[in-house]
Amino acid sequence: MNIVVFIKQTFDTEAKIVLDGNGKIDANGVNLIINPYDEFAIEEGIKLKEKFGGEVTVVSMGGPRAQEAIRTALAMGIDKGILVNDPEVDNTDEYGRAQILAKAIAQVPYDVILVGRIAIDDGASQIAVRLAEALSIPSVSSVLKLEVAGTQATATREIDGGTETIEVSFPAVITAQKGLNEPRYPSVAGIMKAKKKPLQTLTLADLGLSAGDLSPKMIINEYSLPTPRQGGRKLAGDAAQAANELAKLLREEAKVL
Amino acid sequence: MAKGIMIIVEQRNLQIRKVSLELLSQARKIADATGEPVVAVVLGQGIDELAATVTASGADKVILIDDAKLAEYTTGAYTSVLNKLIRKEEPQAVLIGNTAVGKDLAPRLAQRLGVGLASDCTGMEADSNSFLTFKRPIYAGKAFAHLTSNVRPIMATIRPNTFPVAAPDAARQAEVVKEAAEIDAADLVAILKEVAIAASKRPELTEANIIVSGGRGMKGPENYNILEDLADVVGAAVGASRAAVDSGWKEHKFQVGQTGKTVAPTLYIACGISGAIQHLAGMGSSKFIVAINKDPEANIFNVADYGIVGDLFEVVPLLTEEFKKLVNE
Numbered sequence: 230m231n232i233v234v235f236i237k238q239t240f241d242t243e244a245k246i247v248l249d250g251n252g253k254i255d256a257n258g259v260n261l262i263i264n265p266y267d268e269f270a271i272e273e274g275i276k277l278k279e280k281f282g283g284e285v286t287v288v289s290m291g292g293p294r295a296q297e298a299i300r301t302a303l304a305m306g307i308d309k310g311i312l313v314n315d316p317e318v319d320n321t322d323e324y325g326r327a328q329i330l331a332k333a334i335a336q337v338p339y340d341v342i343l344v345g346r347i348a349i350d351d352g353a354s355q356i357a358v359r360l361a362e363a364l365s366i367p368s369v370s371s372v373l374k375l376e377v378a379g380t381q382a383t384a385t386r387e388i389d390g391g392t393e394t395i396e397v398s399f400p401a402v403i404t405a406q407k408g409l410n411e412p413r414y415p416s417v418a419g420i421m422k423a424k425k426k427p428l429q430t431l432t433l434a435d436l437g438l439s440a441g442d443l444s445p446k447m448i449i450n451e452y453s454l455p456t457p458r459q460g461g462r463k464l465a466g467d468a469a470q471a472a473n474e475l476a477k478l479l480r481e482e483a484k485v486l
Numbered sequence: 487m488a489k490g491i492m493i494i495v496e497q498r499n500l501q502i503r504k505v506s507l508e509l510l511s512q513a514r515k516i517a518d519a520t521g522e523p524v525v526a527v528v529l530g531q532g533i534d535e536l537a538a539t540v541t542a543s544g545a546d547k548v549i550l551i552d553d554a555k556l557a558e559y560t561t562g563a564y565t566s567v568l569n570k571l572i573r574k575e576e577p578q579a580v581l582i583g584n585t586a587v588g589k590d591l592a593p594r595l596a597q598r599l600g601v602g603l604a605s606d607c608t609g610m611e612a613d614s615n616s617f618l619t620f621k622r623p624i625y626a627g628k629a630f631a632h633l634t635s636n637v638r639p640i641m642a643t644i645r646p647n648t649f650p651v652a653a654p655d656a657a658r659q660a661e662v663v664k665e666a667a668e669i670d671a672a673d674l675v676a677i678l679k680e681v682a683i684a685a686s687k688r689p690e691l692t693e694a695n696i697i698v699s700g701g702r703g704m705k706g707p708e709n710y711n712i713l714e715d716l717a718d719v720v721g722a723a724v725g726a727s728r729a730a731v732d733s734g735w736k737e738h739k740f741q742v743g744q745t746g747k748t749v750a751p752t753l754y755i756a757c758g759i760s761g762a763i764q765h766l767a768g769m770g771s772s773k774f775i776v777a778i779n780k781d782p783e784a785n786i787f788n789v790a791d792y793g794i795v796g797d798l799f800e801v802v803p804l805l806t807e808e809f810k811k812l813v814n815e
Contacts, residue, residue: 242744242764246628254629265745323593324602349744351624351631353605355593358561362597367676368561370590383679387739388586389690391683395560397676407738407745446602450619450632458770461791463782468801471794475776476808478792483774485696485753486720486812 230283230377231338234274234307235330235357236267238291238298239350252452263298266345268412269405273375274343275306276410281377284308286337290318290329296428303423304415310428311336317433317440325443327359332436334364339400340380346371346404361402368402369395373409490525490547491517492577492639494568495540496559496587497530504651504693505583507543509644511652513581514544516612522578523547526660527571529564529667531557537662542654546661549575553667555674558681559587562673565594570668572599577639578617581610584643585692592643602635604642608750608771610649616640626744626767646693647750687718691740694723696753699742699769701727703758703779703798707735712802713757719809725749725769727759743768757798761786778802 240246241260249255263271274285287302289295290313299310313333321329334342342364344357361368373392374385380399385392387406415423433439464471464478479486491513496503513524526545528536530552537548549571555563564587572580572595580595582588584606596603608630609621616634620642624631634640691697698717700710710724717724726736728743742749744764754772759765761777761784769775770789777790778798787793794801 240625243762244625244628245763246625248629254624322602324597324600327597349626352622352626352748353603354589355596355603355605358590358593359597362565362594365672368590368594369676370561371586388681388683389692390686391681393678393682394680395676395678401676407741446600446637447604447633447635448616450634452624453630453632455627455630455770458775458789460788461793463787463793463795468794468796469804471796472801472804472808475792475794475805476812479753479774479776480812483753483791485774486809 230277230281231340232274232277232283232285233334233337233339233342234267234270234285234287234302235342235344235360236271236287236289236298236302237264237348238262238289238295239264239348242349246454248452248454254452261294261297263301264345264348264350266347266349266405266407268345269407269409270343270345271302271305271307272410272412273403273405275413277341277377286311288330288333289313290326299428300423301415303426303428304419305413306419309426312428312430313433313436314430315432317443320440320445321443322445322447323353323355323359324446326356327363328443329433329436329438330356330360331363332438333431334360341382341399342402344402344404346406357402357404364400366400366402367397368404369397370404371406372403373406375403375409490523490575490577492525492527492572492575492580493545494580494582494591495526495528495536496583496585497528497533497536500530500533500536502536502539503583503585505585505644505646507651508646508649509581509583510540510543510545512610512649514652516618517544517546519612520617525549525575525577527551527568529556529567539654541658541660542656544652544658548660548662550662550664551667552664555669556667558678560676560678561590561594562676563669564591565598566669566673567667568595569598571665572639580639580641582643584645588643592641596641599639601637601639601641604633607642607644608648610642610644623748626748626764627770628767645748645750689721689723691723691725691742691747692749694749694751696720696722696755697725697742697749697751698722698755698757699725699727699759700730700757701759702729702733704730704735709799710736712799716755716802716806716809719806719813727765728762756786756790757802759786760784761789
C-alpha cells in the first residue's frame with residue numbers, strides 16, 4: 230500500500246503570539262512542532278504500512294526549518310520525505326496550497342492520503358478537503374477509526390453530537406481526529422535511521438507551477454491581537470456566601486441567568 | 487452580476503440548526519443595509535415545512551432542494567447540488583455554519599468553485615469596497631486575521647454563537663422555489679452507512695450559552711457528576727481541560743482549548759482549571775468567565791470576571807442550589 234501523509238510545522242501550543250513591525254505574525258524565537266493532529270496521521274500511516282506493507286511518504290510545505298518536522302516523522306517510522314521549499318508558498322492561500330500539494334503528491338503513487346483534521350496555527354481546516362477535490366477523490370473528515378480491507382476503507386468520523394460511518398474506495402483523503410490512535414515517540418534507533426532516509430526538496434518550478442497559477446483568492450487586510458482580558462474580582466466570604474454572591478452577580482450584574 | 491447573500495441552511499431530522507438561524511438573522515441586517523437579498527437554501531428530504539421558519543428568520547428567497555439522496559448529509563451529493571446551484575444563482579456571498587457539516591462541505595465546494603474561503607469566522611461586516619469583510623481567530627484565538635475577497639462568491643463559514651438569533655417575523659413573505667437535485671454519479675462514491683447520535687439532553691459544546699468545565703482539580707472522572715448537576719439546572723454543556731482529557735477522565739469531544747474545541751458561550755464556569763495558555767485560547771472570548779479554584783494564584787483568575795478561591799467540591803454544590811433558587815423564582 231502506498232501511503233502519503235501531509236504534515237505542517239506549527240508553533241508550539243504554549244507559544245505566545247506577537248506581531249512584528251509589519252503587523253505580521255512574528256515567528257522569531259518560537260518553538261516549532263509538528264501540528265499535533267498531523268501526528269495522528271503519521272501514526273496511522275505507519276500502522277497501515279506495518280499491517281499491509283508498502284511505503285509511507287511524508288509531504289510538507291514551508292521553509293528550511295520544516296525539514297526538522299519531516300526528520301521527526303522519518304524517525305517515527307515514515308520512509309521518505311518531500312519538502313516543497315519555495316518562498317512563493319508564503320504568498321499563497323488555501324486554494325493555491327491545495328494545487329501545490331496535488332502536484333507534489335502526483336510525484337508518488339498513493340492509495341491513501343492522511344492529514345491532521347486541522348492545523349492549530351491558522352485553524353482553517355481546508356487544505357485536506359481541497360486537496361481531495363483537486364485530485365478528484367473522496368475524503369472523510371475528522372476520522373476516529375479507520376478499517377481497511379483491500380482497496381475499501383470504513384471510516385468512523387466525528388460529527389456534532391455523535392459519529393457517522395462512511396465507506397470509501399481508495400484512493401481517498403482521510404483527516405485524523407484525536408482518538409484515532411496514540412502517536413509513538415521516535416526511538417533512538419529511529420532517529421539515527423532518519424538521518425539516512427531520503428528527503429527530497431522541490432521548488433514550485435520543479436512542480437511546473439508559477440506564482441501566477443497560485444494567486445490567492447483571499448486578501449488578508451491585517452492581523453490583530455485580542456484585547457487582553459482583565460481579571461475581575463474575587464468574591465469574599467466562605468463558600469456559601471461566595472456562591473450566593475456569585476449567583477446574585479450573574480443575575481443582576483452580568484444578566485446571564 | 488452577482489446577487490444576494492446565500493445561506494446554506496443546515497437541518498438535521500428537519501430541525502434547523504441554531505447557527506443557521508444566527509446566519510439568517512445577521513444576513514438580514516446586512517441585506518437591509520446593502521440592499522442585497524437573503525437567499526436561503528435548504529437541502530434534505532420532506533423539507534417543505536422548513537420554508538416558513540427560514541422566511542420568518544429573514545430570507546427573501548427560499549430554495550428547497552428535496553431529494554432522498556439529500557436526506558442525510560454526504561460530502562459528494564451536497565457539493566454536487568450546491569456547486570450547480572451557486573453557478574446558476576451567482577450570489578455575492580455564500581455563508582455556512584462552521585459545524586461538522588460546514589467544515590467538511592465548505593472547502594470542497596470552494597475548491598470546486600475555484601474561490602477562497604474564510605473559515606470559522608467570528609465576525610462579519612458589510613464593506614463598501616469588497617461587500618463583506620471577515621474576522622477569524624488564528625492560533626485558537628491568540629490572534630485574529632481580518633480578510634476579504636474580490637472573487638465571487640465570497641465564501642465563509644461562521645462559528646456558532648457568533649451572532650444572536652433575531653425574533654422570527656411571521657409576517658415576512660419570501661419567494662419559495664423548488665429545484666431538482668442534480669447529482670453527478672462521480673460524487674456518489676463515498677457511502678454513508680450509519681449515523682449514531684449520542685443521546686444527550688445537554689446542548690453541543692460549541693452552541694451552548696453556558697458551559698461548566700472541569701480540569702485537573704476534578705481529581706477523577708467520578709466527580710464530574712457535580713458539574714453535570716450544575717449544568718442541568720441551567721441547561722449548560724459540560725466541558726473539560728486538556729489535563730482532564732489526557733488523564734482519560736473525559737473524551738476528547740469535551741475538550742476546550744487549542745487542541746480541542748474553541749467556544750464562546752455567554753457564561754463559562756471553569757472549575758479546577760489552572761488556565762494554561764492553550765486552554766485560555768479556546769475559551770477566552772466567552773462573554774463572562776467564572777473561575778472556581780483553590781489556588782489563589784491560578785492563572786485563570788487573571789481572565790475571570792468573577793472568581794471564587796475555594797474547594798470546588800464545596801462551592802459547586804452550593805452554587806447548584808443557588809442556581810436552582812434563581813431558576814425557580
